[in-house]
Amino acid sequence: MKTKKLSLVVAACNNMGIGVDGKIPWTLRGDMKFFSKLTSGTEEEGKQNAVVMGRKTWFSIPDRFRPLPKRLNVVLSRNLTTPPEGAHHLAGSLEEAVKLLNESPVVDTIDKVFIIGGNSVYKDAMLHPCCHRVYLTRVYQDVHCDTFFPNMDDTFKLVSDDGIPSEVQEENGIQYKYEVYEKVA
Numbered sequence: 361m362k363t364k365k366l367s368l369v370v371a372a373c374n375n376m377g378i379g380v381d382g383k384i385p386w387t388l389r390g391d392m393k394f395f396s397k398l399t400s401g402t403e404e405e406g407k408q409n410a411v412v413m414g415r416k417t418w419f420s421i422p423d424r425f426r427p428l429p430k431r432l433n434v435v436l437s438r439n440l441t442t443p444p445e446g447a448h449h450l451a452g453s454l455e456e457a458v459k460l461l462n463e464s465p466v467v468d469t470i471d472k473v474f475i476i477g478g479n480s481v482y483k484d485a486m487l488h489p490c491c492h493r494v495y496l497t498r499v500y501q502d503v504h505c506d507t508f509f510p511n512m513d514d515t516f517k518l519v520s521d522d523g524i525p526s527e528v529q530e531e532n533g534i535q536y537k538y539e540v541y542e543k544v545a
């Protein structure tokens with residue numbers, strides 16, 4: 361069986377900021393729905409997708425929404441020894457998470473793998489040989505952030521995907537747009 365591809369999902373503002381004070385500094389319900397649909401949608405009957413995230417991203421999700429439903433929630437930490445309450449798995453590195461998701465018995469229950477932040481988890485995933493796509497919501501705002509999405513070099517090419525809305529969205533006066541990048545060898 362081939363190793364599962366990794367797809368990153370992120371929303372970033374004009375300076376590629378993604379977070380401040382442990383939170384996402386905007387509320388875009390449309391983008392949250394998009395995130396939920398993208399990361400929950402499976403092609404293989406009876407399987408679910410996995411979401412892989414750093415410890416701080418896990419704790420940035422309000423209690424009542426953890427674990428993200430209908431998805432296998434994998435948290436990365438070098439210090440925790442057991443998964444935080446509600447998380448399905450703990451891994452000590454991205455590679456360990458990839459191994460877990462590609463080995464029996466977990467592999468038989470998983471369809472796609474989404475990397476959902478934060479900064480260093482995205483960085484590791486972008487360098488991983490199984491990195492496939494970046495689903496980027498571009499938020500056209502200047503927002504003060506303390507956490508950023510890593511630079512995408514020119515191995516990432518903008519592609520079109522019929523399943524993703526291509527027009528600019530607007531909510532509460534904030535414009536944003538979905539973009540899909542694919543990593544070329």
Ligand SMILES: NC(=O)c1ccc[n+]([C@@H]2O[C@H](COP(=O)([O-])OP(=O)(O)OC[C@H]3O[C@@H](n4cnc5c(N)ncnc54)[C@H](OP(=O)(O)O)[C@@H]3O)[C@@H](O)[C@H]2O)c1
Nearest residue numbers: 371379382383384414415416417437438439453477478479
């Ligand atoms: N806009 C978006 O789409 C988006 C998406 C996700 C997150 N965010 C925002 O980003 C911020 C959180 O991101 P962050 O970059 O500060 O933190 P993070 O990556 O979520 O968590 C950092 C922690 O995760 C663990 N970790 C990270 N990489 C690891 C690796 N390769 N192997 C093992 N453990 C690893 C470490 O935990 P230990 O210290 O326990 O070892 C590390 O301290 C929040 O503001 C959040 O709201 C935004």
